[in-house]
Amino acid sequence: MSEKCLLDQWRDMAYNKELSKDQLEQFWGTYFNIEKGIYEQLLDAPDVEVKGTVEELAKKYGQEVLTMAGFLDGINDSLKVPNPIETMDASTEVSLAFDKEKLYKNMVDAKADWLYELPQWDNLFDEETKKRLYREQKQSGTIRKEKKIGRNDPCPCGSGKKYKKCCGKNA
Template identity: 80%
Template sequence: MSEKCLLDQWRDMAYDRNLPKDQLEKFWGTYFTIEREIYEQLLENPDEEVKGTVKELAEKYGQDVMTMVGFLDGINDSLKTANPIETMEEDTVVSLAFDKELLYKNMIDAKADWLYGLPQWDKIFDAETKKRLYREQKQSGTVRKAKKIGRNDPCPCGSGKKYKFCCGKNA
């Protein structure tokens, strides 16, 4: 049948459990450096839509196609319109038009301080905005439980009865 799609090939390579730990660390260290360099260029002109085939973008950023596929996989959730990464091939046209706030928050969520700490963000957001986005992203992962209603508390339905004699009767 057909060979694996580019994304599956990237994931097989990037998450190969048979590789020794030091080789995986070297692979990811190299990838994160490349990723940082691409983001530095993208953030210089954040409102410019970078568009082209996967192969053209790989050439534009001086990378091989597989590394570009990994980058596209990473940025896809932050794009204004998601790319068809599950089915893309070298000649698939993709866009890197990203939502600035969403990208910043996703970098925080990924704990990628080498990305959300890039100096290019200072030209996009002021310090107060960066703090607000950071706080919003951190709080979005915090689960808050509502205060539990006690048996003898007034019923929240407003009847004036105790919870145990009203809505809590059948609970």
């Protein structure tokens, strides 16, 4: 295949190093508004599976095919069955059937407050559930170190000996 797949074309456009910082900010600002609009529609009917070709979905949401490819790239990790985004073209059949909790957590992970604070989430999750999902996602990236056992501390195996004379002997 000599022509680049849609995802590569999208990435070339979205991460164009020849654009100025202002141009990139304007590009992403416009994209994030488009993305927000699509998510509002999806979250209004979360149990309805939206399917079609990339081109059909682009028309449905009033977008260009490349913009739809970017959206599909962003939502892919939240789908029940991922789409073949690495190889898709305009006629590839795709589905937007998403896992609600996974989508919410991925939005939190992406720090996309304009998405995880959409009012449509209030119809899907109560406040407590949203807080729990938010906390779970934030904690999933936190690395916790266990307290180090000192040489003269009691051995954690419960033998009553010092660590250095018991399980720490071979460490």
